[in-house]
């Protein structure tokens with residue numbers, strides 16, 4: 001349901017129809033990787049070479065590492081497509097990537113294989129780079145870079161296989177448990193494992209800090225924090241889906257709604273309706289027909305003089321699909337429409353007839369009751 005903001009991402013490419021975004025944190029991490037490889041890893045592994053050679057190796061290895069992560073995510077996307085799921089986007093960020101699927105897989109089997117695809121791709125890449133390094137016609141510089149890429153892809157595969165939701169390993173675990181115990185319990189167990197692993201990483205990070213390794217320590221803490229937040233968020237999402245499953249607009253709407261006529265002034269409506277009841281909005285009628293929605297927000301935008309001079313008709317939001325829903329529409333769809341329209345209420349119409357009003361407050365109250373009663 002949530003749509004992540006694109007302000008901290010830039011689109012860098014489009015591969016097999018999927019937009020590829022780069023999170024700004026990646027630029028910093030990319031610089032850090034080039035720097036550690038060129039001044040740390042390569043000089044230690046292959047001493048007595050000129051500095052320019054280390055920087056060239058560092059840069060090439062970093063770019064190929066970046067491409068390796070992208071290919072890993074594309075692995076998820078290709079298998080998801082085989083299971084009938086579209087990938088909305090791939091974002092490369094702080095310590096890897098995320099392939100955002102349009103929705104959760106249908107069953108545990110699909111989840112399992114979509115999750116397995118990424119680590120399998122990384123393992124394959126590790127094997128290929130290792131083979132490259134041993135080919136007789138590959139020069140020593142290229143072989144050094146290939147050996148590093150074999151190692152880093154192996155690490156990438158193993159790290160992602162840790163059974164901590166929402167990492168690949170956690171999804172494998174959820175996929176494996178899903179069939180026997182249902183999605184909700186499987187998610188609870190997998191995200192519990194995710195939280196446990198996250199705290200383990202954070203403690204390991206603090207321990208490294210105390211032992212005098214600030215860079216490694218901060219790295220662990222950062223990744224741990226990310227996994228902790230992500231596993232909690234995925235669990236919340238699953239719970240929300242569960243509470244909302246099968247709920248329609250009719251279940252959460254208010255009936256017997258008071259309407260206000262379009263001909264009066266906004267000041268009149270404010271005095272006689274808004275101030276008297278404290279409601280946040282009213283359907284507006286002309287004769288028998290519903291013609292719009294007047295919200296408190298629209299009233300507050302006007303000065304006292306303007307309220308006297310403006311008719312309800314002039315200040316209301318006219319009747320369009322954006323502020324209307326049907327009684328049989330699924331509640332999550334209606335909530336998404338509210339978010340899109342930037343309003344906390346929708347007119348519930350059956351054909352031309354007004355049958356109720358759906359308000360955000362009403363939805364929240366309804367969810368609390370449903371959750372409380374199990």
Ligand SMILES: [Zn+2]
Pocket residue numbers: 072073076118119160168
């Ligand atoms: Zn993955």
